Amino acid sequence: MKKTNYVKIAIYVILAIVVIGFFRNTLGRGMNDFDVVHRAATRVLHTENLYNFEDGHYLYKYSPFFALLVAPIGLLPLSYASLVWLLGMCVSLFFIMKMAKQMIMSDKPPPAFFYILSLLLASKFLAREIRLGQTDFLILLFIFICLLFTERGKEFLAGIFLALSILIKPTSLVFLPYFLYKKRFRLTATTILISLVFLLAPSLVYGFSGNINLLLGWKKIMSISSPPLLAVDMNQSIFALFHRLLTSTPYGVNILNLSYTTVTAIIYTAIVGLFGFLLFLNKKSETIEKPFVHSKESIEYSLLFIFMALFSPLGWFQNYSSSILAIMILVYYVLETNFSKIPPKAGKDKFITFMLVLFFILVDIINFETVGRRLNDLSLYLSFITWGILILIACLSKLRLSRIA
Template sequence: MTASSLSGKQSPRYSTSAILVATIILAYCLFCAVQGGDFDVFLDAGHKLAGHQNIYRPPFAKGLQYYYSPFFALVLLPFSYLPFVIPEVAWLLLSTFLLYRIWLLTTRYLNVTVLTQKETKIWIFVVFFLSLRFLLYNYSMIQMTIFLMWATLESLALFERNRPVVGGILFGFACTTKLLPLIFLPYLIYRRYFTGFAYTLLFFGFFLIAPALVFGFEFNTFLLKEWWLVINPGNAENSIEADLGTHSLVSLIPVYLTETHNKINIDRNFLSLTADQAVFVTNLIRLVFVAVTLYFLRSLPFKRNTNKLQTVWECSYLFLVTPLLFPHQQKYAFLYIAPAIIYLVYYLLVSFRIKSQNRYLLLTIFAVNALVFTPFISSDLMGRYPYDVLQHFRILTVSTIGLCFILAFCTAQKLRQKLDVLQPGSSLTRQPKPIESHLRA
């Protein structure tokens, strides 16, 4: 069958499907924008900045604290004069495109040609299904997580292609916007992206002082100090988080070590340490998760990866631990599990293809642990009280830690060996496909 005949027979169906999907996405983005979300807070900060107000003190839009940088408020300042629904719809549509880029930037490290068409569909469906809960949070709240993930992955791709200036601008802006991507800065040094690291720091510093060019050095310094007062990890509210809704090691460990209270009247602490002791233990455990990074890096420092399976495996861990290490993380931040899900589902599909001995056990462990990530864990489906009980016991954080253990077991070396069974020798030397080739495909 010729290419033209294929195009002629299939394009109308695909065109109709594409139009339908695009219409649904546009309608949902418009619905979320009309409802409003955290982006209202961001735009309101830009509007307050125009009036030389303190953007880190009340009043706030929706009564929600602004946690982002002065520069981010400056970027949004021109858009704050529009009806909020316009920039919010535009942001959600951009986020939808960035999701596609995240998929390309992650899967380019993996040999997708070893999967059948059916396996590829399963792969996409499972990844989408396990990410859907967190995608809905990000869309309904009009959040920044998708952008931060994309900016990190895109910057790494730019550094790999020896474009450190552009990568540094993008990554510096991401780090200035919100501090979550900072966890990748030591990684750049470890993997000998010294120039990319230097440009990131350069532009990170520039974006911090850039508002001074508009509002003056004194006012910008004042805002930076106010920002630090809000985000300082040493703040008491960032040491023990007992309330519902926050998820991280800071919200998990202390509540099991010392007595805390919220609206769910169920005891959860099995020890009765002092608050200071509980915080000390929590910080030790956070250091353990940082140290475990060396297990994933699998090489001496200042060496570039020659095997790209190793790159996606170790970066998946860095994304995975980011919401665990930072305090005051909401559910939308756990979209950061997506690269690990992409890698692990691919690992399972390859394992079943070659009929690995422990494939059913691994699938069972993964599936049970992943139940918490599914859209079924919702107050609308479960009821408010059972849902709050799960939050009370920090089950989302526990399952994310479980995902770290599963990822640690499913090493890049094991995956490389499995791929060699399918295509002997190909996975050892394979370089990531150019991003442009994915776009053409």
């Protein structure tokens, strides 16, 4: 057996031990965010109100439809339901990475250590996602299925799955302007129509007026609970970045003290600018004859996935699990250009390798266990994770502007 094979086996064994230990610890401590989902599922079964400020910090902030969708899991005790949810998250992540791989390199075998390095770079997001029992993997799975149907020309089915993702978290709405720009009108219309149907679906349980009350309760919960969280450390969205840097906050890291209205205007200008830049990059794809990736729109899709968390007022750092496609594209590029025996004509690209190392330091290396609570908190106040995400955007942009992908 080759020495490299022994190394691979050793790495896989170590990873298996770490993952099993992590899962045991997760189930033992409980998944706080999934507890909220399970509570909502049981409330649907008893036609109880989903939105109650007496729930304290762990408010249910998803749509009434999502509670209806997961209602069957409310039939199980929390311990069994948690196990089912954890297994579902793992299965979702498996298919997410499988579809991302297909989008990047089709049926071509991946380079050595491709999956390991991709998981390593995304580990902070993925581990936190699993630890909390969040819903992002399910959202990403639905969107990837939507993109799969889109590429096959089945826009009606694509619209159904995009609507499913939107009715879990509205962050998926960021895909609609792009699809409109690409003149995928049937997909867009289907998404809007099916979303409206899903919004009305809880009427089957609560009645029409009861469902309206739920929708109003959802709006009230979001409008009241969200503003105080715009600048908290775990929030790594573009909203939090500018609020911490440009307004007077308790964290004391601001460089200016601007009004809320001014900062809001700056934020939305930045969002429009970034989205406009994405459309500019899409125009550049027309000049690429042989893209490095299998699907020419992989760059656009990876940016839209990132924007889901970046443009959300409450973009918790685990929500950047959505950056998995971007990370996989860049890891594939680095492995092929720097370590392949027959690198493509682009040659070695030390810039992107260096930027990925910098991303790994900012996002993964700096944490509570390695630098202590004080420095870790400071890194969150200074939005190190957001800066890391902006590094990914810069790397993806370089690939497109260099006519590589």
